[in-house]
Structures are given as C-alpha cells and as structure tokens.
Amino acid sequence: MAERAAKNGVKVWSLTDHDTAAGWDEAREEANRLGMRFIPGVEITCEVPLLPEENMLDAHQSNPSSWHLLAYFPEGCSHGFIEWLDAMKEARIPRMEGMIQRLSEHGMEISLEEVMAIADGAVGRPHLARVMLEKGMIDTFQEAFDLWIGDEGPAFSPRPLPKIPDVVNKIRSENGISSLAHPYYYGISPKNLGNYLISQKIDAVEAFHRSHSDSLRWALMNIGLPITVGGDSHGTEHNPSPGKMLAPLTHLHSAFHP
Numbered sequence: 001m002a003e004r005a006a007k008n009g010v011k012v013w014s015l016t017d018h019d020t021a022a023g024w025d026e027a028r029e030e031a032n033r034l035g036m037r038f039i040p041g042v043e044i045t046c047e048v049p050l051l052p053e054e055n056m057l058d059a060h061q062s063n064p065s066s067w068h069l070l071a072y073f074p075e076g077c078s079h080g081f082i083e084w085l086d087a088m089k090e091a092r093i094p095r096m097e098g099m100i101q102r103l104s105e106h107g108m109e110i111s112l113e114e115v116m117a118i119a120d121g122a123v124g125r126p127h128l129a130r131v132m133l134e135k136g137m138i139d140t141f142q143e144a145f146d147l148w149i150g151d152e153g154p155a156f157s158p159r160p161l162p163k164i165p166d167v168v169n170k171i172r173s174e175n176g177i178s179s180l181a182h183p184y185y186y187g188i189s190p191k192n193l194g195n196y197l198i199s200q201k202i203d204a205v206e207a208f209h210r211s212h213s214d215s216l217r218w219a220l221m222n223i224g225l226p227i228t229v230g231g232d233s234h235g236t237e238h239n240p241s242p243g244k245m246l247a248p249l250t251h252l253h254s255a256f257h258p
C-alpha cells in the first residue's frame with residue numbers, strides 16, 4: 001500500500017485499518033523509507049446516528065448498518081486508546097461466529113479458524129468473503145456481499161457498536177482528528193450532513209472518495225469543514241490505487257499539509 005501511495009505522489013499518508021492499530025509500525029517504517037510523512041489512523045465502526053433521507057439512497061446503496069468515523073493521530077495516541085480498540089476487536093469474533101453459523105445453515109461449511117488465518121488485524125466480512133471465494137462457494141468476492149453477508153443478506157450478523165458522540169470525545173481526548181468516512185453511503189444530503197457533523201464537533205469530512213460524484217465532492221467541500229482524502233483500499237486485490245486525485249490544500253485539513 002505504501003509503495004502504491006508513494007508512486008502516485010502521496011506526500012502525507014495515513015493507514016486507517018478498521019478498528020485496529022496493528023499495522024501502524026510497519027506502515028510508518030515503509031512511509032519513512034519512501035519519504036512520506038506518516039499519520040497513524042483508524043476507521044472506527046459506529047452506530048448509525050441518522051436514518052437515510054428519502055431519495056438520497058440510490059440503486060447501488062442499501063440502508064447502512066453502520067457509519068465509519070476516521071480517527072487520525074498526528075501526535076500519536078495513548079496505550080489506553082489502543083486497548084479500547086482491541087476490546088472492540090474482540091466483539092468481532094462472536095459476530096463472525098454468528099455469520100459462520102448462518103452460512104452453515106445454508107450448506108456452506110466454514111470454520112472460524114479458516115477466517116482468522118487470513119485476518120491480520122480485526123476480523124471482518126472481507127476475510128469471510130475471501131474464504132468463501134477460496135472454497136468455491138461464490139464466483140466473485142462481491143458475490144459474497146450481494147448474496148450472503150451484505151447488510152441485508154441472509155447470513156449477515158450485526159455487532160454492538162459505539163456511538164458517534166462517544167467516539168468523537170475519545171478521539172478528541174487523544175488530540176486526534178475525526179473525519180466522517182465516505183458520506184455517500186449514508187444517504188444524507190450534504191446540507192443536513194454538514195449540520196450534523198458540526199453539531200457533533202467532528203473535525204473534517206472525507207470529501208474525496210471513489211463513490212463521490214464531482215458534484216457531491218464539491219458539495220462536501222463546502223459544508224463548512226476541512227476535508228480529508230480516502231483511498232478506501234481493502235487489500236491490494238480490491239481498490240488498489242490510493243492517491244489518484246489531487247486534493248486542494250485550501251480545503252484539506254491542515255494536519256495533512258505536506
């Protein structure tokens with residue numbers, strides 16, 4: 001990932017895995033080697049605070065089961081914060097067992113060990129999808145989500161999630177920066193989203209994301225908050241190219257200025 005980012009001209013790079021800090025040391029080392037400034041980060045899965053608005057979800061979206069809040073720590077964070085993340089990570093295992101159980105009810109036999117073997121940090125649905133693909137239960141990675149473990153799929157299982165205001169406070173107490181990841185997926189109009197983010201004292205919005213049309217990106221750049229830029233890469237086989245778009249420094253949160 002670091003090499004791909006550096007090759008695309010990225011100057012300031014953050015690794016924001018889902019709910020884990022496990023990759024920070026390796027990522028920092030690579031970023032240093034490649035001449036990028038590294039900011040440790042994490043993408044925290046939170047409870048849905050606002051229901052989608054009518055006409056804001058299009059054919060490619062379904063009702064979101066969670067909102068993702070990005071946390072960036074330019075000055076690093078405490079051990080306590082990492083322990084809090086680890087505690088949430090533990091909650092992922094019963095949830096994964098629930099999905100494995102439901103798949104077995106549909107004749108797909110997968111063990112927790114098989115899934116854990118390919119999960120390097122926090123185990124999640126992409127790991128399960130990969131095992132399903134390897135075992136020939138589906139033809140493509142995406143099919144796992146479309147047919148089985150997507151938010152409305154028959155084998156989907158939710159897990160208890162932290163609330164956005166609590167997570168925002170936690171990030172702030174670590175001198176971190178919060179940014180709402182990929183707003184398009186939540187089905188909220190930019191105006192209402194801006195009001196909500198400002199009311200919750202969220203620091204920034206991820207205006208640059210591959211799901212955003214030019215007009216949505218522009219609208220998000222103008223809701224009154226600085227922006228962050230996300231590659232949302234889920235492994236080198238999935239969305240592999242960060243840093244493909246130029247981000248205007250006038251809008252970019254100052255912590256990310258080169």
Ligand SMILES: [Zn+2]
Nearest residue numbers: 043068181182
């Ligand atoms: Zn996300």
